[in-house]
Amino acid sequence: MTRGLSGTSAAGTQAGAPAGPGSLAGITVVDLSRVLGGPYATQILGDHGARVLKIEPPQGDETRGWGPPFYRDDIAWYYAGVNRNKEVRTLDLRSDEGRDALRGLLAEADVLVENFKPGTLEKWNLGYDVLSVEFPRLVHCSVTGFGEDGPLGGMPGYDAVAQAMSGLMSVNGTPETGPTRIGMPAVDMITGLNAVNGIMMALWERNASGRGQRVETTLFDCALSVMHPHMPNLFGTGKPAARTGNDHPNIAPYSTYATGDGDLFIAVGNDRQFARLCERIEARELVEDARFATNADRTAHREALRAALEAAMASFEAVALGEALMADGVPAGPILDSAQAAAHPHTRHRGMIVEMEDGYRGVASPVKMSRTPAAYRIAPGSDR
Structure with missing residues (x-):
């Protein structure tokens, strides 16, 4: 039994939606994956109704020990974060019996x-090649670092290594910091999302053909796929991207800006929003400044623009200004830490934190479905 934090019901479903089987009810998933990318993918499938059988070796998924903090004596919160809605079984695949x-x-x-x-x-x-003959309807999803062939075929893959080799790390940070890892395992989780996409496409195609197929996602491929706009900029200019910190390489003002009491992220995407920003901070003269007439002009003069904006915003408070700009149709927001984000009223309103009776708390599914909502049935690490 689960209970929600304001946006989820006693059955652990989306607020206002009827309890019942999810959209993937009737689908059975055998999960041999461990650590992050694969388990994240199978948790998504489980949240939406698939029966997920998580098969672990006798020693367990190694992330059970990736703590503190620990959810239970033998389960780290790291493991708990991507392994709910799964029935855990132990098999030794090195043995004939397993x-x-x-x-x-x-x-x-x-x-x-x-x-x-x-x-x-x-x-x-x-x-x-063997399983496709024995089980022709089976969709076989493989998540690896680099794939099985090619110059790096078969090499072990980790999120940070993929960030380093795909260019992601090269565009993160500032000229002073040097290349910097994104502060969460973005590549692992993007790879998990692409695994779900591939699985769903293969299941859809199976409706017509009656046959399963192999779905492959790699950390390297997925990291390259999200190098936007840096790869398009490279193709257009022939020049690799530089590190710009929080500044957007193609848009200004689109960065973190100092106010009177803290930083505020402002993301202006067009001239109309820029005019509204200037109106709100009482700097209307900036709209008439030829240096800032268009996005191309503002990008070319981004440092002068920053100085002018921050001078005007020095008398404003970050949170209040952010709320006022959002009301004006200008995307803006204060920089929150993880605790502040989890406690935010809109997080609660959206039902994005779920609780279970044994003390489990997790981030809920971001996919909201009107008739077949996600549900949270099995706590992480449960044997069924």
């Missing part, structure tokens, strides 16, 4: 998700 038991589960499954190093399942005679 592999036979897995085949028994796959016979009733729709989807297999795994993130073994390429060649591992083949060594156990469980590779896609």
